Ligand SMILES: Nc1ncnc2c1ncn2[C@@H]1O[C@H](COP(=O)(O)OP(=O)(O)O)[C@@H](O)[C@H]1O
């Protein structure tokens with residue numbers, strides 16, 4: 338099957354308390370694109386991202402990852418294809434060591450331990466955390482925790498990498514490392530961010546949201562002129 342695009346068709350989502358967070362989102366991101374998701378707090382960016390790998394399912398409309406519709410039944414397949422890095426890395430690091438956190442996904446995929454080890458080492462080295470295998474997450478700096486969270490997704494070798502405000506709370510050096518790392522990921526990236534510089538440097542395309550809707554979808558430089 339092809340995972341090589343992700344498509345939203347008229348997606349609506351209301352939270353259980355009745356908040357209508359997505360009001361008809363239609364959107365296609367094709368393989369290898371890097372797209373920034375922009376907009377003020379509360380406009381629906383995180384809600385949209387949570388639909389990319391089925392953490393939320395639409396109240397109405399459909400999300401497809403390649404030719405697979407995202408439903409309860411397809412979640413294992415979808416989550417192999419779409420790797421999601423949450424806004425708060427502490428939500429993703431829960432094992433005793435960084436190694437185990439990064440190994441968690443591949444082990445869950447029942448890969449042989451040798452392959453798990455190869456993936457963990459590759460991912461830790463990609464994010465600059467070589468040598469931190471045996472540390473606990475709380476022994477890392479904020480930037481390193483973010484890197485560990487990203488490694489825990491990279492180790493699953495996703496086709497599509499989705500990140501929610503990855504550069505928030507990073508110092509200049511950690512932010513630079515993050516941007517450089519994301520540039521080396523040759524698959525699809527969707528990143529929600531307030532970091533306009535990062536959007537400009539990383540993403541040729543930007544999507545601007547307002548109040549649960551997409552109000553612009555264009556080149557990042559065009560969008561920059563509008564806001
Ligand atoms: N768990 C939740 N329950 C109820 N409303 C929520 C929940 N999470 C977010 N919302 C609401 O949904 C809307 C979109 O939020 P969100 O997707 O987090 O926006 P953004 O990521 O752009 O800041 C906001 O009105 C927010 O208050």
Ligand SMILES: [Mg+2]
Nearest residue numbers: 382383384501
């Ligand atoms: Mg958010």
